[in-house]
């Protein structure tokens with residue numbers, strides 16, 4: 473199935489997911505390795521559950537202060553270059569001759585900022601499946617006005633997700649107030665967005681303590697606005713809290729931090745274990761002398777092509793990210 477970009481097609485994919493009891497995952501991707509890990513895990517999951525056309529969303533932020541993902545996509549650190557490379561990579565990986573051609577892939581612009589991302593917002597929105605228009609830095613009244621304006625201007629082309637509350641950012645300075653059903657109803661009524669991000673107790677800081685996903689609150693919001701909820705900050709809560717998201721009215725769930733956080737340890741371990749093949753015996757001996765390595769690490773074996781390449785390092789990250797994605801897919805696709 474080709475990339476699903478048209479608004480009607482995207483809405484159809486969400487409707488189909490509802491009839492099957494699925495929550496559609498949106499994985500943050502800021503490099504090709506992550507994209508391939510997400511697509512490979514989704515394809516394998518589709519084979520397991522007997523559906524080759526499983527939906528999956530590839531998401532990336534632009535100049536969102538917490539994480540400027542289009543910039544990280546390229547070592548030029550230019551967002552426009554990164555965004556074009558992302559679109560080009562996804563086009564190749566979803567083309568008819570791609571190994572992932574059967575999947576229902578959508579691409580999502582995440583946390584797009586009305587001010588910082590003004591240039592990106594002049595691009596053709598038809599290149600993307602959906603956008604989170606994130607005006608949550610503004611006071612709520614202004615947020616609703618700006619979001620409503622964006623929906624009037626672009627709502628016929630692209631599925632729009634609004635942020636109906638203050639979202640606590642990476643600095644953690646703001647006070648987190650859970651979204652009430654009344655506020656969610658007002659936000660949807662006044663802006664006309666397709667989807668909303670409510671504050672349900674999760675955060676964007678995966679390390680923060682005492683986070684709790686409030687499924688009861690999500691269900692109350694679903695009662696008044698319907699099945700429009702998007703959950704962000706999913707990496708910050710244990711998986712046992714998020715296995716029943718469909719019942720709570722969540723239709724899309726965003727995950728990024730866990731992919732990076734949980735693949736980095738695997739890379740560290742593998743490189744330490746194979747130290748001399750990765751860095752050469754001299755370096756391994758030096759690290760050992762500095763007591764950074766121990767008896768378990770290879771110290772004397774020579775440099776080895778299978779271990780000192782970028783492909784080796786990315787391969788470890790790819791396999792581990794694939795495992796993380798597979799775990800999440802198991803929660804929502806069975």
Ligand SMILES: [Zn+2]
Nearest residue numbers: 676704705726
């Ligand atoms: Zn988010």
